[in-house]
Amino acid sequence: MSCVVGYGLGAAIGLFSASMGPASVTDTQVQTARQVFKEMKTTTLGYAKNFAVIGALFSGIECTIESARGKSDWKNGTYAGAVTGGLIGLQEPE
Template sequence: MSMIPNPGSNPEEAAKPRMFDNADLDKMAMQFVGNMQRYRENIIIPKSNGPIKIKTNEEKLIETAVESCGFKSAMACVMGYGLGAALGLFSASVNPNMSDPFANEKKQTARQVLKEMRSTTHSYAKNFALIGAVFSVVECTIESKRGVTDWKNGTYAGGITGGLIGLRAGIKAGIIGGLGFAAFSTAIDYYMHSR
């Protein structure tokens, strides 16, 4: 219970404190502060920033799914596979394993050439898919742990990914691979965000 003087016409009543119960205090709080429920219809958004559209629950659900680590890593894997396949196909077509006609070697058939192109394309595609998936998982994990979205996440993820891939060839290759991939990730992130 709170005691607040009641201003009135009579000075004796003005000096006498008035008692408020909890219901009166709640009504005053509702008047000055507002209720705890939020209604979309009561939101006032300035139009100086352009047209505003409030998202529905379905749009929020789809946005949450698309921004999840699992979806990002799956998309990076699929896109990495596609990019690797394109580069592998280009590499196999530019540098075919041709037989030497002066060494009396047997000429390759079209089937052998296509088989070789397929294996090269698939090899490139698998490597790029692996790199994309590992980078995406590591970056998303770092971003979740740090709670910040900035250029450092890509740099750290590039260093870890390059180090893990380079470790297949040894410690020195892992360190060089980590530093190179971190620098590459930082440069790409800077280029993408500066435009």
């Protein structure tokens, strides 16, 4: 469920940021509506995919920690957030 909700939230944020972001075209070129929508689609799907992966990663790690600890309390989410954040930080910069 967090993967699907993350996808939807990421798509909404991506759509918003694509509408506010600068166009990837120089001053001498005229940008068509098709180019604008294509760029918005790319940005929206990129955000959606990233949010979905983070949501799924967090949920999987939290479930694993809860199973290993045998307890259902606030510490599971805290530990899962720390591990998820660490894994995100391990990605190589582009």
